[in-house]
Amino acid sequence: MRNIYLDHNATTPVHPEVLEAMLPYFSRKFGNASSMHCSGREAKAALEDARADCARILECKDSEIVFTSGGTESDNYAVKGAAFANRHRGKHVITSPIEHHAISVSCEFLQKEGFGVTYLPVDSQGIVDPDELRKALRPDTTLVTIMHANNETGVIQDIRELVRVSHEAGVLFHTDAVQTTGKIPYSISELGCDLLSISAHKLYGPKGVGLLFIKSGTKIQTWNQGGGHERGRRAGTENVAGVIGLSKALEIAARDMEKETTKLNSMTNRFYQMLKERVPDIRINGSLEKRVPNTLNISFRGVEGEAMILSLDLKGISVSSGSACTSGATNASHVLVAMGVPGELAHGSVRFSFGRSNSEEDIEYVVDVLAPEVQRLRNISPLYTKSGN
């Protein structure tokens, strides 16, 4: 059976060049970057070179990069760390209702610790209005955290403007850039944010490594305590091979950005056009313009997203409905609900996230498989009556 992977927002395969760059650091160059001897120095040099590469690509200073175990750790660190380090100034945090669980659950934790949390609304396109942020800012607000692009819809926020509004009020700004890094060109200095999270495995790097950008002078509480690794901001022997992989993945993403963007845009557009022709009663969730080029979130009226995902899996096509979750929760997506998508359509949503491995040919195949599956599921669906209602 042909296998087609359309879930690149969940994770991506490690790029062969990335793997090649990492390999020596598992064996020959195995040193502990904290050791004084030559193999330690070798590891340390590689680590710092990688940090410099990341900083150059992201347009920030080397010293502003802390390597972590991935996006979730970076998000936890940023939100809790900034909130706790600044609690003498106030205990109020602003976020959005469409954040990844790493952010939203961290915010719930802050609430239990006595912080106030405000959730800004998003419009039907999935976008946060900077004016709403302006209205929500309070004298005791110390942190705003809003994701760069949403993992389920791919919709991009105007981070520059949101940062400007926050900074006018002297409030720190964090963004979870896990879904944009490697997919759209941006620079940290241009965004202007104080904190930014990245995960390697979303951009053809390895799992288990990421980074948190912490702008110079930003007060943040350290959670991982122990040795003085990462300038005392994140104790623990550095994942040298992982970091090398992350920097290489960033380098490749930057190198191929234009080419990949063109390809992904043409693939997603073609896919959506073909789907519209073949399958009636579908709708795209979230802005079609302000969107990372690889992601389409589509609702199939009268069909449960879960049934679609399982049926497509049985045909060798991997898609998902939102964040990767294996425990079997089937609540309607909190992202789509926040955007005001009606319950039935929110339950019937499927996320297609394309990537390097996909070809134009895949698209035709997927549409050929998908169209009759939708028809079959609609035929047995008590919810579906033709054309709309």
Next chain:
Amino acid sequence: MPRSLRGIFIMTQRVLVGMSGGVDSSMSAALLKEQGYDVIGITLKLYDYAELNFEPPDGGCCTIDLINDARLVCDRLGIPHYVIDLKRAFEQNVIENFIDSYSQGRTPNPCINCNRFIKWGEMLKTADKLGCDLVATGHYARVIEDKSGVRLLKAVDTSKDQSYALWGIPLEALKRTILPIGNFTKAEIREKARKCGFRNADRPDSQEICFVPAGDYAAIIAQRRKDDRSLQPGPIYDVRGHEIGEHRGYAYFTIGQRKGFGIAEGVPLYVTRINPDDRSITVGTRDHLFARRFSLSDINLLIKPEELPDEVEIKIRYRHGGARGRVELMGKGAMVMFDRPERAITPGQSAVFYDGERVLGGGIIDQIIETPGK
């Protein structure tokens, strides 16, 4: 795809196997795979211990450990595995009904509704969505189909037979059911699982009602309906109607129960009746537990009504040995008359009709018609 001798493709049937993560359902999937079916494993997430505010017991159903065990088994078998969330359906069809039943002074068997509405209801719907012809589970019972139709039979291993809990399966659903485990003894299943290298091969059997940790069903009632009348004190009457004490709530009692009402008498006393109207329980001697006639509701037949024999074997509890009697069908209900008085006929439990090893149908015990005792 397999071919026949003439080179014609044989359509393989696709079967959805409900997998708890335990040894029986794991082997069910393994056996079906071995028999050449196109097998898909599915674990039904029915409740969340965290939401029920209970510490999950070791190896408790629906825990992440068991879900992972099911997933690992499927991975080893090279078949897909999914988890579907049926918490809401389970809450509505099983837990709510369970509490209602206690509240009405009955002693429910929630497995009946779970099989009827969840496994052979919701799971069957999922089977349709996944294009599955059949469903299977790890139950100890057998389904046989021949020219005369489909039959539900007791398991070969009678000590493990679970056919009692399956009478509620709609006949149409039974036609799409395979129960591969029923042909083997538990020991054989464990041995096969060991050979397959399944790590759950020697896990002890689950005993209690899955969503009631430590058998404390009153806690489940209290948590959802803390003011339910079944949990409030009420009078204890003797069989002549004299009040002889007070109990802490009729939900704590079932027919035939000997303990828990704190009355010392010369002869052992048993609960013979629970009356939710005045929150009373009635106690009597062992003789008072015996009765012959009772009514049934929610009848489900696995045969045509006219095929029901004059006399059948009737089981009124999971562990009941069965006794001979007559069933008179009346619409969705029935009247049952045992040949000889039976002990502790309990409203809320199921009465299941057998002809030898074949399950003919069953219903929920509604009311004891004959006054117990003399």
